[in-house]
Amino acid sequence: PKNPVKGVKVKFDASSSRDDGEITKFEWQIASTTFYGTTTEFTFNENGEYQVTLTVTDNDGVTSSTSTTIRVEPFSFAIITDLHIGRHYQEEYEGQDYYLTERLKKVVKWINDNKDSVKCGENATCSIKFLAVLGDITENTPLVGFCKAKEILDQLQIPYVPVFGNHDVGTDKEYEQCSKWKGQDYFDQVFWSTSSIPCENASSTKNFVLLLNELNFQRDETNKDYKNFSFSFGGINFIGLDFVSREPFMKFGKGVGADAVLNEINKGWLEKKLEEFKGEPVILLTHHPLMDEFPLGPAYAFSPFELLEIEKLLDNNLILFNFGGHIHSFEEWHGKFAPANANIKYDPVASTNVLTTEALMVGSNGRGIEQIKEGEKIINGVADGKKGIVRIVKVFEKENIDPYNWETTETGDEFLAFNPSIGFGFSRQMTACVGCAIEEIPCVELKADAFCDKTKKPFIPIWSFDDGSSTTTESLTKCDFTLGTHTITLTLKDPNSDFSESISKRIEINENIIAKTINRTIDQIQKGIEFISEKAKQSFDKIRQIGKDTVYILKHSEPTLIGTITIDFDKASKDIEFSNLVADTDPTHSKTILYLPEWPSEVERLKVLFLPKR
Structure with a gap:
């Protein structure tokens, strides 16, 4: 490396030297020390600039020299x-x-504004040399999602290294059409190509060329559907591993499973690179962190058996860190199992420190802002009530690396987040006039939702409609849509500043909409059993739905989530009633039951149960 850190052994190689005769002597001058041979090694133990001079002598006694400067x-x-x-x-x-x-x-x-001002001591800086993006760059989008991410990341003034995540596999629709996860191809075409890139506003190959030329980037050319790679910088070796499942099933969403998969491909790449980097410092970059801790571990990362196998591979190697993503807060009902702040330090695997970083998707949203320290060092990115999402890893020397730095601790900045979403369902209202028949009017039920701690991040909801009207209520019933396509925009605004975040939704209103609902029985009402629409974020007591929707079944005496089912309301010929449903939860014994002798055909086969904590 041209710019190694202290303690790294640097290899010098003159084997590509050429002469019209025969070269008989290779002489190296490094830090006032002389070495001989075609190759040599030297460990720089102090920071500073060093001149390295190579002098070769041929069989006629003719000499030639070349020099370079190494900055440690x-x-x-x-x-x-x-x-x-x-x-x-x-x-x-x-x-x-x-x-x-x-x-x-x-x-x-x-990053662009602060890359050259990261402090590594009283009077020293350690510039940010590259950015690692640890997967789930998109969320099950077609090609355009990858292009949009690249369009923005290409504005970086440093190279960036993308990692493949489980949500980067592409869409279910494409998988059904092609029998293949198209995201595998999109990732290559967009991020790992030196030829034409299929993105109108992000066609530059500059970043990947930088990775190849400046970081000695190498990928697994044998198994291109898997995104395993390696590169080196400053004398530190980085191994990127793709543990993403390719099975078309995910418990709580689209795409593939959330669990990590150790297979012969990623295991083989790891073994190959560990042998190549034997005795040298290594950092692992993965989407799935090397962990198996409950409750998230087996469902969202590795099984204990897989982790044991990985531990055997890492043992007796200088694997300093594993930096992972994947574990983060999320707003769905089952998000209670997820951490409020994913800047987490896990138990080591072998001697490898395992760390995850909070998601950009989550932002500094007011959740998980209780500060955690080891000694005087903040280890979860929380400073002054702000949660960090940009981790800065400072590399001082081979085995002196400080990963506990964020935008919050470096500059006091944060990336505010409301994370707005639009709850959308249907309802019916009856209207009458003197001398005319009673008519049923289709209405739209809207709810402003946010993934943030509303006590710490209060907001004003602003609804904007394409007819020019607007309102600031959190929930509303709108019955005056004309037939056709409409765009609804929800903006959440900070009442104390100019900060706001917006999201839009396009809806289709037509005469053929026949929305259905779930009717609760008297027994279910008495027992506090309620059915909540994921899409509408409201109870089916109020809304009706079309298409597929995930239904959360809750018991309100606690309240406790019992389970989820998926219903295709377009298949229902009438409103749905689960008259013989057995749904209950027992926190004392950590038991849950969700049973119906015969589920209606519009209910999909997969059901998910939630076991309460004792």
């Missing part, structure tokens, strides 16, 4: 993860800007 200095690199560009749109995403693309733009600007 600390450096840093940045980590962001789980951008989820296209979230709330997924396969319908068309590349529009909204709050997640705007947040990524702000992160890119912060």
Whole structure:
């Protein structure tokens, strides 16, 4: 490396030297020390500039020399993860800007503005040399999601290294058409190509050329559907591993499973690179962190058996860190199992420190802002009630690396987040006039939702409609849509500043909409059993729905989530009633039951149960 850190052994190789005769002597001058041989090694133990001179002598006694300067200095690199560009749109995403693309733009600007001012001591800096993006760059979008992410990331003034995540596989629709996850191809075409890139506003190959030329980037050319790679910087070796499942099933969403998969491909790449980097410092970059801790571990990362196998591979190697993403807060009902702040330090695997970083998707949303320290060092990115999402890893020397730095601790900045979403369902209202028949009017039920701590991040909801009207209520019933396509925009505004975040939704109103609902029985009402629409974020007591929707079954005496089912309301010939449903939860014994002798055909086969904590 041209710019190694202290303690790294640097290899010098003159084997490509040429002469019209025969070279008989290779003489190296490094830091006032002389070495002989075609190759040599030297460990720089102090920061500073060093001149390295090679003099060769041929069989006629003729000599020739060349010199280079090695600058030994600390450096840093940045980590962001789980951008989820296209979230709330997924396969319908068309590349529009909204709050997640705007947040990524702000992160890119912060890195550009601060990359040369990261402090590594009283009077020293360690510039950010590259950015690692640890997967879930998109959220199950078609090609346009990858292009939008690249369009923004290409504004960085440093190279960026993308990692493949489970939400980067593409859309279910494409999988059904092609029997293949198209995201595998999009990732290559957009991020790992030196030829034409299929993105109108992000066609530059500059970043990948930088990775190849400046970071010695190498990918697994044998198994291109898997995104395993390696590169080196400053004498530190980085191994990127793709543990993403390719099975078309996910417990809580679209795409593939959330669990990590250790297979012969990623295991083989790890073994190959560990042998190549034997005795040298290594950092692992993965989407799935090397962890198996409950309750998230087996469902969202590795099984204990897989982790044991990985531990055997890492043992007796200088694997300093594993930086992962994937684990983060999320707003769905089952998000109670997720951490409020994913800047987490896990138990080591072998001697490898395992860390995750909070998602860009989550932002500094007011959740998880209780500060955690080890000694005087903040280890969860919380400073002054602000949660960090840009991790800065400072590399001082081979085994002196400080990963506990964020935008919050470096500059006191944060990336505010409301994370708005639009709850959308239907309802019916009856209207009558003197001398005319009673008519049923189809209405739209809207609810402004936010993924933030509303006590710490209060907001004003502003609804805007394409007829020019607007309102500031949190929930509303709108019955005056004309037939056709309409765009609804929800903006959440900070009452104390100019900060706001927006998201839009396109809806179709037509005469053929026949929305259905779930009617609760008297027994279910008495027992406090309620059915909640994921799409509408409201009870089916109030709304009706079309298409597929995930239904949360709750018991309100606690309240406790019992389970989820998925219903295709378009298949229902009438309103649905689960008259013989057995749904209950027992926290004392950590038991849950969700049973119906025969489920209606419109209910999909998969049901998910939630076990309460004792």
